[in-house]
Amino acid sequence: MRALVAGNWKMNGTPASLGELEALKQALAAPACDVLVCPPATLIAQAAWHVKGAFALGGQDCHAEPKGAFTGDLSAEMLRDAGASFVILGHSERRQYHGESNAHVAAKARAAWRAGLKAIICIGESEAQRNAGEAPHICQGQLNESVPPEATSANSVIAYEPVWAIGTGRTPTSDDIAAMHSHIRACLVSRLGAAGEGMLILYGGSVNPGNAAEILGLPEVGGALVGGASLKAADFLKIIAAVKA
Numbered sequence: 001m002r003a004l005v006a007g008n009w010k011m012n013g014t015p016a017s018l019g020e021l022e023a024l025k026q027a028l029a030a031p032a033c034d035v036l037v038c039p040p041a042t043l044i045a046q047a048a049w050h051v052k053g054a055f056a057l058g059g060q061d062c063h064a065e066p067k068g069a070f071t072g073d074l075s076a077e078m079l080r081d082a083g084a085s086f087v088i089l090g091h092s093e094r095r096q097y098h099g100e101s102n103a104h105v106a107a108k109a110r111a112a113w114r115a116g117l118k119a120i121i122c123i124g125e126s127e128a129q130r131n132a133g134e135a136p137h138i139c140q141g142q143l144n145e146s147v148p149p150e151a152t153s154a155n156s157v158i159a160y161e162p163v164w165a166i167g168t169g170r171t172p173t174s175d176d177i178a179a180m181h182s183h184i185r186a187c188l189v190s191r192l193g194a195a196g197e198g199m200l201i202l203y204g205g206s207v208n209p210g211n212a213a214e215i216l217g218l219p220e221v222g223g224a225l226v227g228g229a230s231l232k233a234a235d236f237l238k239i240i241a242a243v244k245a
């Protein structure tokens with residue numbers, strides 16, 4: 001499975017930021033991985049026009065229903081229509097600030113598939129849970145409940161993002177990342193069988209140009225989900241370049 005480096009712009013970006021996508025497009029020459037940018041939903045359609053398929057675009061969340069009286073929400077079909085081919089689901093910021101449960105995330109994953117989007121399903125432990133030695137158990141529970149049993153490597157990607165590493169400049173040790181990715185792989189295989197063997201497992205949490213090569217070289221790390229360092233094309237390109245062919 002080809003690695004994936006995905007950028008999550010979160011609530012950052014205006015039409016002026018499309019220049020970063022142009023710069024990314026111009027500089028991307030036969031990357032060794034697939035590349036995805038998830039800008040705010042307001043920019044997806046304009047971004048699609050600029051990017052013209054040079055790399056993929058995605059949403060950062062979707063509603064589980066295809067349409068209806070859900071003020072402020074967007075359906076997976078709307079994201080697809082705007083030019084997205086992926087959607088990030090269950091990001092810790094959605095779980096924390098919008099009360100999203102594992103059941104919500106699973107419903108949204110089914111919605112993503114219904115619309116033909118690939119779901120990036122995020123899991124990860126808090127610092128207190130890690131310190132209590134509960135990280136493997138917490139991640140297994142999130143996987144079991146957020147990833148529907150119909151998930152395959154063709155329709156889903158897992159992103160392991162320790163909550164305490166997101167936006168903090170702190171990362172787990174390489175040994176800890178490798179151990180958790182190997183645990184996640186074992187959980188996926190035990191739950192999904194062959195479908196779990198090829199599913200990409202991204203690492204997310206303070207990935208930057210300085211640590212990308214080491215993290216991306218670890219066993220079972222199939223790529224990265226990058227927040228802050230994806231906002232500037234120059235930094236994001238360095239992370240993409242860190243993927244070994």
Ligand code: PEP
Nearest residue numbers: 166167204205206227228
């Ligand atoms: C994220 O938002 O998914 C993320 C990993 O952010 P950062 O890279 O800024 O830690």
